Amino acid sequence: MSVETVIEDLSAIVGEANCITEAERLEPYVTEIRGLFRGETAAVVRPGSTEEVAAVVGHCAANGIPMVPQGGNTGQCGGGVPKGGPRTIVISTDRLNRIRRLDEDEHVVVAEAGCILAEIQDAAAKADLLFPLSLASEGSCRIGGNLSTNAGGINVLRYGNARDLVLGLEVVMPDGRIWNGLRPLRKDNTGYALKHLFVGAEGTLGIITAAALKLFPAQHEIATAFVALDDPAAAIRLLRMARRSTDDSATAFELLPRIALDIGFKNLGQATDPFADPHPWYALVEIACHQADARMEAFLEEALENGLARDAVIARSGAQRQGLWRLREVGAGGHQFHEGALVKHDISMPIGAIPEMIERGAREAQKVVAGTRVIAFGHAGDGNLHFNLVQPVSHDAEAFRARTSEFNRVIHDLVHELGGSISAEHGIGMLKIAEMARYKQPLEIDLMRRIKDALDPEGLMNPGKLFASDNSPNGDAH
Numbered sequence: 042m043s044v045e046t047v048i049e050d051l052s053a054i055v056g057e058a059n060c061i062t063e064a065e066r067l068e069p070y071v072t073e074i075r076g077l078f079r080g081e082t083a084a085v086v087r088p089g090s091t092e093e094v095a096a097v098v099g100h101c102a103a104n105g106i107p108m109v110p111q112g113g114n115t116g117q118c119g120g121g122v123p124k125g126g127p128r129t130i131v132i133s134t135d136r137l138n139r140i141r142r143l144d145e146d147e148h149v150v151v152a153e154a155g156c157i158l159a160e161i162q163d164a165a166a167k168a169d170l171l172f173p174l175s176l177a178s179e180g181s182c183r184i185g186g187n188l189s190t191n192a193g194g195i196n197v198l199r200y201g202n203a204r205d206l207v208l209g210l211e212v213v214m215p216d217g218r219i220w221n222g223l224r225p226l227r228k229d230n231t232g233y234a235l236k237h238l239f240v241g242a243e244g245t246l247g248i249i250t251a252a253a254l255k256l257f258p259a260q261h262e263i264a265t266a267f268v269a270l271d272d273p274a275a276a277i278r279l280l281r282m283a284r285r286s287t288d289d290s291a292t293a294f295e296l297l298p299r300i301a302l303d304i305g306f307k308n309l310g311q312a313t314d315p316f317a318d319p320h321p322w323y324a325l326v327e328i329a330c331h332q333a334d335a336r337m338e339a340f341l342e343e344a345l346e347n348g349l350a351r352d353a354v355i356a357r358s359g360a361q362r363q364g365l366w367r368l369r370e371v372g373a374g375g376h377q378f379h380e381g382a383l384v385k386h387d388i389s390m391p392i393g394a395i396p397e398m399i400e401r402g403a404r405e406a407q408k409v410v411a412g413t414r415v416i417a418f419g420h421a422g423d424g425n426l427h428f429n430l431v432q433p434v435s436h437d438a439e440a441f442r443a444r445t446s447e448f449n450r451v452i453h454d455l456v457h458e459l460g461g462s463i464s465a466e467h468g469i470g471m472l473k474i475a476e477m478a479r480y481k482q483p484l485e486i487d488l489m490r491r492i493k494d495a496l497d498p499e500g501l502m503n504p505g506k507l508f509a510s511d512n513s514p515n516g517d518a519h
């Protein structure tokens with residue numbers, strides 16, 4: 042059957058208004074958020090129910106049409122960009138946006154895959170509960186995408202990443218069958234935990250249509266502090282102290298070097314340095330527990346007394362708390378592009394290895410291009426750093442970008458040596474296919490391939506992602 046005829050049939054399933062074929066309207070679905078990747082699609086279909094997803098997938102499968110599930114398209118590795126050739130259909134989950142049920146006794150919410158993350162957080166908050174997954178893109182990313190990338194963010198230290206928050210899933214398989222695994226059970230040892238196959242699979246094994254997710258009691262007492270430090274080793278000791286002296290109530294622990302703030306202040310302004318003098322490193326620490334302010338004060342007093350912390354401020358109001366989080370935003374990577382070429386690494390490692398990673402990684406980066414500005418920041422509380430390399434001032438941007446593979450090699454080799462991961466929270470997509478193949482054990486790749494072949498023998502579900510294939514570029518170069 043021609044792709045045109047298939048599209049007509051898909052249009053009949055989802056309704057004409059939900060089948061997009063005009064080139065201009067397809068544009069946002071074929072480009073990745075940072076413009077690193079561009080794909081092509083014959084149409085975008087927007088099913089409004091699990092049954093419609095199943096009918097769309099079944100019809101595509103029967104006609105050998107490649108499919109790409111897409112949520113908010115905020116992923117940064119090109120996972121949602123259609124790369125299966127001109128016949129590929131994008132299946133957008135944006136109309137699967139109902140919260141099916143929220144159970145206050147069970148502490149469970151059942152949400153459809155296209156729910157925006159912030160909407161799930163809001164629904165929980167209305168019931169005086171907390172859905173703790175939190176990322177800067179939470180206003181536009183969708184829970185199906187969060188699960189498919191096993192998203193992390195700022196609260197992993199206390200609540201875990203997306204995988205840890207899943208109780209059950211509903212998935213449309215690559216042949217169109219619906220697996221109803223939405224059981225919200227906390228204990229279920231009946232064989233393989235199939236739900237975990239789909240979490241982090243980046244849409245290569247099926248389309249998640251709904252999820253049963255864990256909720257927690259809302260946090261009523263939160264204390265937030267910004268702490269000035271000498272070096273990353275002091276940050277690691279401070280983290281240990283924060284966890285021990287607050288009965289493990291730390292919810293966030295973010296690390297920032299001074300250079301991140303300097304570049305942020307220069308390009309964004311709109312934030313105030315809480316200290317009179319600059320310090321080499323900072324940690325943003327948040328705890329949530331009974332008497333949070335008093336416990337934060339006591340813990341920081343001790344840290345200041347024993348010389349671990351150089352200075353500290355505690356937020357005394359909601360506005361001040363926002364101001365401290367604003368510093369974290371200012372220090373994050375989005376605007377570092379204003380400084381010229383930027384090579385990013387989303388890495389994780391055992392927490393104790395963070396100081397060595399930062400010190401040796403900076404040295405290795407200097408060997409590739411002298412004067413490279415190293416901005417290693419991020420969710421240090423869970424071992425995740427965004428190891429960004431910004432071109433030296435007055436360097437040629439293209440010449441710096443041309444060294445990307447060399448930077449990747451030295452940074453990823455070091456991460457591997459230190460027992461870390463070359464993709465902490467953003468996934469593989471197309472960006473890191475070759476890198477993953479280099480560092481993962483051949484047996485692991487072989488097992489992944491076998492699972493893919495077993496569930497999607499025709500290779501129609503999100504082709505060109507995770508695995509090297511004819512359709513995928515060498516995912517090394519950005």
Ligand SMILES: Cc1cc2nc3c(=O)[nH]c(=O)nc-3n(C[C@H](O)[C@H](O)[C@H](O)COP(=O)(O)OP(=O)(O)OC[C@H]3O[C@@H](n4cnc5c(N)ncnc54)[C@H](O)[C@@H]3O)c2cc1C
Nearest residue numbers: 112113114115116120183185186187189192193244249466
């Ligand atoms: C400013 C900014 C900050 C960010 N911060 C963080 C952060 O702190 N932590 C973090 O982890 N990530 C972060 N991200 C990355 C991104 O937001 C996450 O990867 C997010 O989880 C992706 O959700 P999405 O709905 O946009 O998915 P998409 O980009 O649409 O898709 C991502 C992948 O999942 C697949 N997919 C999507 N929906 C489904 C589904 N229903 N079933 C099966 N497969 C599906 C796609 O095919 C693709 O492979 C950030 C991004 C931005 C732009």
